[in-house]
Amino acid sequence: MNGVPDPLLRLEGIARAFPGVLANDDISFSVNEGEIHALLGENGAGKSTLIKIIYGVLRPDAGTMTLRGKPFAPHRPSEARAEGIGMIFQHFSLFEALTVAENIALGISPELARGDLRGRIVEVSTRYGLRLDPDRMVGDLSVGQRQRVEIVRCLLQDPRLIIMDEPTSVLTPQEVETLFETLRRLAGEGCSILYISHKLEEIRALCDHATILRGGKVVATCTPSEETARSLAEMMLGETLSPPATDRRTPGDVRLRLNELSVEADSPFGTDLADIALEVRSGEVVGIAGVAGNGQTLLMSALIGETLAGRPDAIQLNGRPIGRMPPHGRRKAGICFVPEERLGHAAVPDMSLTENVILSARVRKGLSRNSFLNLPRAARYAGDVVARFSVKTAGIDHAARSLSGGNLQKFVVGREIMQEPSVLVASQPTWGVDAGAAAFIQEALIQLARDGAAVLVISQDLDELFAISDRIAVIAAGPPGRRPHARADRPADGWTAARPIGLARGGGARPCLGWSRGASPQGRCRC
Amino acid sequence: MLRLEPRREPSRAMQVLTPVFAVILTILAGLVLFAILGKDPFRAIWLIFFQPLTQTYALAELTVKGTPLILIGTGLAMGFRAGVWNIGAEGQFVIGALAGGSVALALHETAGLWVMPLMCIAGMLGGMAWAAVPAFLRTRFNANEILTSLMLVYVAILLLSAMVHGPLRDPEGLNFPESRLFSESMTLPILVEGTRAHLGFIIALVAIGIAWLFLQRHLLGFQIKVQGQAPLAARFAGYSEKRIVWLCLLTSGGLAGLAGTFEAAGPVGQLVPALPIGYGFTAIIVAFLGRLHPFGILLGGLLMALTYIGGEAAQIAMSLPSATTRVFQGMLLFFLLAMDVLVGSRIRWIPRQAAG
Numbered sequence: 001m002n003g004v005p006d007p008l009l010r011l012e013g014i015a016r017a018f019p020g021v022l023a024n025d026d027i028s029f030s031v032n033e034g035e036i037h038a039l040l041g042e043n044g045a046g047k048s049t050l051i052k053i054i055y056g057v058l059r060p061d062a063g064t065m066t067l068r069g070k071p072f073a074p075h076r077p078s079e080a081r082a083e084g085i086g087m088i089f090q091h092f093s094l095f096e097a098l099t100v101a102e103n104i105a106l107g108i109s110p111e112l113a114r115g116d117l118r119g120r121i122v123e124v125s126t127r128y129g130l131r132l133d134p135d136r137m138v139g140d141l142s143v144g145q146r147q148r149v150e151i152v153r154c155l156l157q158d159p160r161l162i163i164m165d166e167p168t169s170v171l172t173p174q175e176v177e178t179l180f181e182t183l184r185r186l187a188g189e190g191c192s193i194l195y196i197s198h199k200l201e202e203i204r205a206l207c208d209h210a211t212i213l214r215g216g217k218v219v220a221t222c223t224p225s226e227e228t229a230r231s232l233a234e235m236m237l238g239e240t241l242s243p244p245a246t247d248r249r250t251p252g253d254v255r256l257r258l259n260e261l262s263v264e265a266d267s268p269f270g271t272d273l274a275d276i277a278l279e280v281r282s283g284e285v286v287g288i289a290g291v292a293g294n295g296q297t298l299l300m301s302a303l304i305g306e307t308l309a310g311r312p313d314a315i316q317l318n319g320r321p322i323g324r325m326p327p328h329g330r331r332k333a334g335i336c337f338v339p340e341e342r343l344g345h346a347a348v349p350d351m352s353l354t355e356n357v358i359l360s361a362r363v364r365k366g367l368s369r370n371s372f373l374n375l376p377r378a379a380r381y382a383g384d385v386v387a388r389f390s391v392k393t394a395g396i397d398h399a400a401r402s403l404s405g406g407n408l409q410k411f412v413v414g415r416e417i418m419q420e421p422s423v424l425v426a427s428q429p430t431w432g433v434d435a436g437a438a439a440f441i442q443e444a445l446i447q448l449a450r451d452g453a454a455v456l457v458i459s460q461d462l463d464e465l466f467a468i469s470d471r472i473a474v475i476a477a478g479p480p481g482r483r484p485h486a487r488a489d490r491p492a493d494g495w496t497a498a499r500p501i502g503l504a505r506g507g508g509a510r511p512c513l514g515w516s517r518g519a520s521p522q523g524r525c526r527c
Numbered sequence: 528m529l530r531l532e533p534r535r536e537p538s539r540a541m542q543v544l545t546p547v548f549a550v551i552l553t554i555l556a557g558l559v560l561f562a563i564l565g566k567d568p569f570r571a572i573w574l575i576f577f578q579p580l581t582q583t584y585a586l587a588e589l590t591v592k593g594t595p596l597i598l599i600g601t602g603l604a605m606g607f608r609a610g611v612w613n614i615g616a617e618g619q620f621v622i623g624a625l626a627g628g629s630v631a632l633a634l635h636e637t638a639g640l641w642v643m644p645l646m647c648i649a650g651m652l653g654g655m656a657w658a659a660v661p662a663f664l665r666t667r668f669n670a671n672e673i674l675t676s677l678m679l680v681y682v683a684i685l686l687l688s689a690m691v692h693g694p695l696r697d698p699e700g701l702n703f704p705e706s707r708l709f710s711e712s713m714t715l716p717i718l719v720e721g722t723r724a725h726l727g728f729i730i731a732l733v734a735i736g737i738a739w740l741f742l743q744r745h746l747l748g749f750q751i752k753v754q755g756q757a758p759l760a761a762r763f764a765g766y767s768e769k770r771i772v773w774l775c776l777l778t779s780g781g782l783a784g785l786a787g788t789f790e791a792a793g794p795v796g797q798l799v800p801a802l803p804i805g806y807g808f809t810a811i812i813v814a815f816l817g818r819l820h821p822f823g824i825l826l827g828g829l830l831m832a833l834t835y836i837g838g839e840a841a842q843i844a845m846s847l848p849s850a851t852t853r854v855f856q857g858m859l860l861f862f863l864l865a866m867d868v869l870v871g872s873r874i875r876w877i878p879r880q881a882a883g
Binding site for chain 1: 744745746747749752753756757759760762763764765767
């Protein structure tokens with residue numbers, strides 16, 4: 001850094017404690033003008049605390065920050081914004097029923113919102129290749145387009161530093177590419193970007209420097225392009241990783257068959273499912289890839305039985321029609337589920353772990369007799385799950401809410417796997433989970449398949465699907481009215497995480513699992 | 528400006544203690560209130576909250592007033608746990624009294640041990656039928672049960688009035704709008720001689736025990752709790768929301784109807800237009816005062832009964848306004864809810880600019 005003018009932002013000795021945990025411990029690093037700087041770390045490494053301090057949401061207990069050489073201690077986000085710091089959150093704060101321009105006007109200061117806002121939106125969005133129609137309803141936009149709204153809103157405030165929190169977690173590979181071009185152009189114009197992610201390949205492709213956090217401390221700084229994804233992960237975790245084993249048995253009988261499954265969404269904004277066809281065999285892991293909003297939620301709901309299929313034989317379990325069975329009947333027949341949302345869907349936040357196993361394991365584990373709960377037995381089962389899946393908890397009497405995301409997910413996955421189902425369906429099984437827990441969960445899913453179960457994983461994380469799946473199908477929207485005509489049975493072997501995107505999405509292959517009606521404003525599917 | 532921030536894990540101890548603090552705050556506020564009114568505040572509080580506990584007759588009255596509150600509160604709490612808001616227990620209470628009372632009047636010449644149970648069954652069925660209306664409207668048309676059950680209260684009260692003015696009027700009653708007095712085998716056995724304490728209180732205690740067992744150990748009770756706390760998780764588990772709505776409304780309606788029959792066949796002994804005196808509404812406070820827990824409801828019901836009895840005594844002894852009792856009950860609920868907010872969240876002062 002010597003010989004270079006003052007960095008844009010410098011942190012020195014930043015520390016912040018919360019009751020019982022030191023979230024940031026003596027953190028120092030700096031971000032130069034025009035630099036894309038990665039902040040890398042597991043969940044709980046202290047990334048969020050740190051960016052909240054920079055953005056003025058939290059104040060540090062110790063340490064100083066300087067912005068362009070001057071002391072910088074924002075007390076609130078508006079002060080940080082006034083100094084030219086912008087932030088793109090992981091979860092968007094947009095009103096679906098308002099237009100793009102209205103949403104942007106609401107999110108910026110009144111002075112900025114005056115005058116020809118529409119004109120400026122168009123100008124900024126074309127300049128940075130973020131095509132955006134100011135008059136469209138946000139509710140009609142894809143996730144990637146919504147993110148553009150957030151970015152344009154941020155750019156209108158002329159920022160010097162943009163903080164992005166996991167910006168690609170919801171984007172398609174093409175959208176990621178567009179985003180990266182925009183970010184590179186911004187950096188070229190001197191705007192700095194603090195990029196938070198745990199997607200190692202992205203960081204390698206995009207970032208100039210990386211600061212790696214673990215347990216609230218800076219454990220390494222590096223130039224990501226000179227590292228491998230593996231070495232980055234090892235720095236992040238502080239341990240060496242072994243890749244999930246890939247030797248598989250040959251698939252056995254068909255366990256789960258989706259036979260032209262069509263379901264209508266029960267909400268007006270939902271995506272219908274049309275004629276989904278898929279088979280999952282004993283001993284294999286089948287992945288369903290696809291961008292959020294293409295019917296995954298409804299597919300999961302139809303599989304669980306929360307939404308019933310039109311015909312009983314649209315879903316067949318070991319040859320038995322279960323399409324109109326309620327969830328517990330399906331479980332009894334041998335299929336278990338891990339829904340995407342841990343708190344509130346897979347688990348009741350304020351109930352103990354013991355009570356939470358009753359939720360889905362009652363039928364298969366005999367946790368009730370004559371409709372009376374067998375609490376000792378439930379406690380034993382909860383204890384078994386905690387032990388076998390190394391769930392870190394103060395005890396099975398504690399509320400599900402008290403567990404960290406990774407531990408609760410291990411508990412939920414364990415609760416289902418230990419029922420020894422013949423089919424397991426998991427949606428986003430490692431979403432928002434730290435790398436250690438994610439590896440553990442993926443290993444458990446593979447092991448379950450190796451033991452003879454059929455495993456279906458719905459995920460937007462392609463890296464994950466390539467790591468664990470034997471075959472991958474894609475769920476995508478098509479033009480309304482068209483009939484489905486394709487399914488994907490492409491072996492995952494030989495697909496590398498770097499290459500498959502073009503194959504699965506752009507190429508001549510026909511990877512569609514089925515059309516889903518209604519969504520896809522751009523009709524992107526290339527089946 | 529002030530902002531409420533949810534606490535990470537609300538303290539268990541505080542959740543149990545809030546009703547106690549709410550009572551203390553109510554007493555303190557009551558002291559201030561009486562002082563402003565120019566009455567001796569300490570004497571008033573003594574009369575309302577403590578003197579009734581020193582007399583046998585008043586203690587017996589505690590069970591008389593507590594019985595309907597506990598029965599209704601227990602049923603309501605079950606629904607409140609599931610997010611089913613039956614506000615119309617007063618109406619179900621009235622219809623229960625009317626149904627049970629009609630059986631008594633139809634059989635007024637007969638005697639026998641079987642008459643009383645028959646009245647109770649009729650009362651429960653009456654209350655259930657009245658609660659079935661909001662249940663049907665909610666499950667079929669998604670109509671809000673708060674509104675429908677509340678509106679049915681007034682229908683029920685007018686129906687009772689019409690009946691005792693008309694078909695059920697005592698033929699020898701000099702045209703007063705009252706039914707015949709119930710005969711011996713149609714009134715509840717008295718527990719303590721010389722008081723009005725009746726068998727209904729024992730049955731209320733049994734109901735508490737059953738409700739506890741049901742909520743803590745039975746699958747349906749578990750489903751109710753899951754439905755109330757995490758409706759999506761209830762769907763995931765496969766619990767039917769409609770079934771839970773029906774179950775909660777029928778249970779609370781049935782218990783309110785039973786309480787109505789007890790009231791008619793116990794302390795009142797006949798059907799009169801003034802039978803409903805707000806037990807069905809007060810029981811809502813009782814349910815929350817008792818933390819929606821059966822044992823808590825037992826204590827809460829007795830406490831509210833105390834404010835009824837003490838309030839009356841204080842009105843007479845100190846010529847206080849008749850609204851005294853209601854004011855105290857309202858303050859109690861107010862403080863309780865306020866305390867709940869503070870247990871679940873903490874208040875933070877946010878400077879005005881940051882809010883924008």
